[in-house]
Amino acid sequence: xxxxxxxxxxxxxxxxxxxxxxxxxxxxxxxxxxxxxxxxxxxxxxxxxxxxxxxxxxxxxxxxxxxxxxxxxxxxxxxxxxxxxxxxxxxxxxxxxxxxxxxxxxxxxxxxxxxxxxxxxxxxxxxxxxxxxxxxxxxxxxxxxxxxxxxxxxxxxxxxxxxxxxxxxxxxxxxxxxxxxxxxxxxxxxxxxxxxxxxxxxxxxxxxxxxxxxxxxxxxxxxxxxxxxxxxxxxxxxxxxxxxxxxxxxxxxxxxxxxxxxxxxxxxxxxxxxxxxxxxxxxxxxxxxxxxxxxxxxxxxxxxxxxxxxxxxxxxxxxxxxxxxxxxxxxxxxxxxxxxxxxxxxxxxxxxxxxxxxxxxxxxxxxxxxxxxxxxxxxxxxxxxxxxxxxxxxxxxxxxxxxxxxxxxxxxxxxxxxxxxxxxxxxxxxxxxxxxxxxxxxxxxxxxxxxxxxxxxxxxxxxxxxxxxxxxxxxxxxxxxxxxxxxxxxxxxxxxxxxxxxxxxxxxxxxxxxxxxxxxxxxxxx
DNA sequence: AAGGGCACCAACCGCAGCAAT
DNA sequence: GATTGCTGCGGTTGGTGCCCT
Numbered sequence: 001x002x003x004x005x006x007x008x009x010x011x012x013x014x015x016x017x018x019x020x021x022x023x024x025x026x027x028x029x030x031x032x033x034x035x036x037x038x039x040x041x042x043x044x045x046x047x048x049x050x051x052x053x054x055x056x057x058x059x060x061x062x063x064x065x066x067x068x069x070x071x072x073x074x075x076x077x078x079x080x081x082x083x084x085x086x087x088x089x090x091x092x093x094x095x096x097x098x099x100x101x102x103x104x105x106x107x108x109x110x111x112x113x114x115x116x117x118x119x120x121x122x123x124x125x126x127x128x129x130x131x132x133x134x135x136x137x138x139x140x141x142x143x144x145x146x147x148x149x150x151x152x153x154x155x156x157x158x159x160x161x162x163x164x165x166x167x168x169x170x171x172x173x174x175x176x177x178x179x180x181x182x183x184x185x186x187x188x189x190x191x192x193x194x195x196x197x198x199x200x201x202x203x204x205x206x207x208x209x210x211x212x213x214x215x216x217x218x219x220x221x222x223x224x225x226x227x228x229x230x231x232x233x234x235x236x237x238x239x240x241x242x243x244x245x246x247x248x249x250x251x252x253x254x255x256x257x258x259x260x261x262x263x264x265x266x267x268x269x270x271x272x273x274x275x276x277x278x279x280x281x282x283x284x285x286x287x288x289x290x291x292x293x294x295x296x297x298x299x300x301x302x303x304x305x306x307x308x309x310x311x312x313x314x315x316x317x318x319x320x321x322x323x324x325x326x327x328x329x330x331x332x333x334x335x336x337x338x339x340x341x342x343x344x345x346x347x348x349x350x351x352x353x354x355x356x357x358x359x360x361x362x363x364x365x366x367x368x369x370x371x372x373x374x375x376x377x378x379x380x381x382x383x384x385x386x387x388x389x390x391x392x393x394x395x396x397x398x399x400x401x402x403x404x405x406x407x408x409x410x411x412x413x414x415x416x417x418x419x420x421x422x423x424x425x426x427x428x429x430x431x432x433x434x435x436x437x438x439x440x441x442x443x444x445x446x447x448x449x450x451x452x453x454x455x456x457x458x459x460x461x462x463x464x465x466x467x468x469x470x471x472x473x474x475x476x477x478x479x480x481x482x483x484x485x486x487x488x489x490x491x492x493x494x495x496x497x498x499x500x501x502x503x504x505x506x507x508x509x510x511x512x513x514x515x516x517x518x519x520x521x522x523x524x525x526x
Numbered sequence: 527a528a529g530g531g532c533a534c535c536a537a538c539c540g541c542a543g544c545a546a547t
Numbered sequence: 548g549a550t551t552g553c554t555g556c557g558g559t560t561g562g563t564g565c566c567c568t
Contacts, residue, residue, distance in 0.1 A: 043536065043562085065553070081554070082537070117556055128556075129536075136558095137533060144532090 040074045044083050048073060052080055053088055086127045093125025097134060105131055106154045 040048075055071045061084065064077030073080065086092075097105065101123055108119040116128035116135075123131065142149050 041538070063553080077553075078539090078555095079537075085555095086536075114557070132557075133535060137535090141533080 038074065039068070039076045039079075041079070044075075044087075048075065049083070049088060052083060055080075056084060056088070082129075086129050091125060092127070097126070097130075101126070102134075103154070105134065106150055107157065109135060110150055110154055 044052075051071050051073045052067065052075075055067050055073070059066070059070065064081040064084075067073050067077060067080045068075060075083070104123060105119060108115075108122055112118055114132075114135075116132040119131050120126055120128040139149060
């Protein structure tokens with residue numbers, strides 16, 4: 001290890017990449033010449049730092065691409081900006097996070113999810129990169145240890161805050177915290193804040209989620225009404241947060257749910273919510289209803305697919321991390337004719353994101369709050385089996401055994417679907433159980449006449465009642481991703497999709513891969 | 527002592543938003 | 548309206564040192 005004086009702080013000890021920091025940086029010395037200077041990559045040298053500092057002192061921040069031009073520094077603007085933001089800025093607080101700051105990070109992450117920049121803005125002197133690194137490191141450590149990500153006190157604090165907010169005018173709550181999160185997203189879907197979600201004691205009570213105004217999806221003013229905040233995310237690849245949120249929530253905050261639910265068997269929530277190899281698996285004697293979702297699609301290898309389709313189809317966001325062998329095995333044994341994880345991931349991510357607005361609730365970018373509510377919901381819905389698709393095996397049975405007043409059960413049961421490799425049911429992946437929401441247009445909501453209808457409108461609608469409509473609605477040239485739904489079940493006939501449409505969509509999805517590997521084959525068959 | 531795994535850190539990459547043209 | 552450039556963000560990768568076996 002070596003240390004290097006960097007900028008204004010002599011104390012900062014840089015680990016790693018130290019050797020290069022000792023290099024004497026000379027502009028041009030490591031870039032080779034005049035004219036088109038090849039941009040340098042890799043660690044910055046002290047000399048480069050000095051040049052950048054000088055540039056900023058002279059010209060101020062911004063216009064980073066001009067740095068190279070004016071200073072001769074062989075770095076791209078992006079690199080300069082990053083270097084400045086993460087290391088050279090005078091207002092940077094160097095050194096490790098204090099305990100207070102760590103707690104703040106936890107809290108912020110619980111609230112915001114992987115919004116590093118936003119978290120950084122709440123932690124003066126620290127950068128998003130720093131926080132991100134800290135978090136990732138922490139997560140790895142916790143996962144390995146099978147420990148909850150969020151300490152109990154954080155869960156409690158968040159949840160308590162959540163409870164307090166219950167007594168506040170639901171229409172005014174939101175502004176109090178997520179200042180910029182309460183806006184409508186670009187799709188016109190209101191952000192919804194968990195603080196306003198009510199936990200109901202009475203399992204038979206219809207969750208408030210179903211009590212929204214009919215035109216909720218057109219109302220931004222009612223965004224605080226009930227849903228978790230949906231952060232319009234430009235990223236579609238979030239991975240860890242959810243699981244961790246879920247996990248920690250279930251392992252830490254669960255006792256808190258006891259005040260709201262009857263799920264009080266003491267050990268019910270005690271299990272670390274990690275799956276092999278990260279942690280123990282529930283045995284049949286320790287049934288966990290909903291919250292644990294053993295073998296759930298939602299929990300992949302210690303991570304949750306942030307696209308957990310509780311309430312809507314969405315573009316899949318698979319964890320980029322690995323999957324457990326268990327899950328691999330389950331797919332295989334399920335005999336699912338599914339593509340490899342990698343290819344699925346690729347394919348899933350490649351289509352346009354227009355489908356995203358269909359989300360009523362997204363776990364994307366979700367933090368602890370979301371996790372808590374989802375957990376709560378899932379527990380509740382172990383009665384309704386709303387989440388059955390996420391529950392397999394004994395968990396499923398356990399959930400089923402508690403079925404009460406379950407208007408949704410058959411929807412899932414009839415489907416009898418198997419786990420998909422995507423961390424969710426194939427049906428939920430795309431369209432079969434797409435909730436009638438913004439995707440289907442307000443008309444779906446408008447047609448709801450009474451409470452039950454509202455309920456129905458916000459609930460998964462079985463294939464039988466929707467397939468026909470879908471076949472009329474889905475433009476596979478625009479939504480090749482919808483193919484997954486079809487292909488998954490081999491039910492394209494139900495959708496009236498033609499072979500050529502199918503091929504076109506597949507081509508759109510797979511590109512050359514399809515043409516190379518399937519297209520010819522397909523041609524040959526025809 | 528050697529090797530592997532892990533922690534930490536820095537930096538890169540790709541994407542998206544936005545403004546200027 | 549389309550294009551381009553700049554900027555910011557989040558995910559990921561790679562390097563180095565430490566620790567443990």
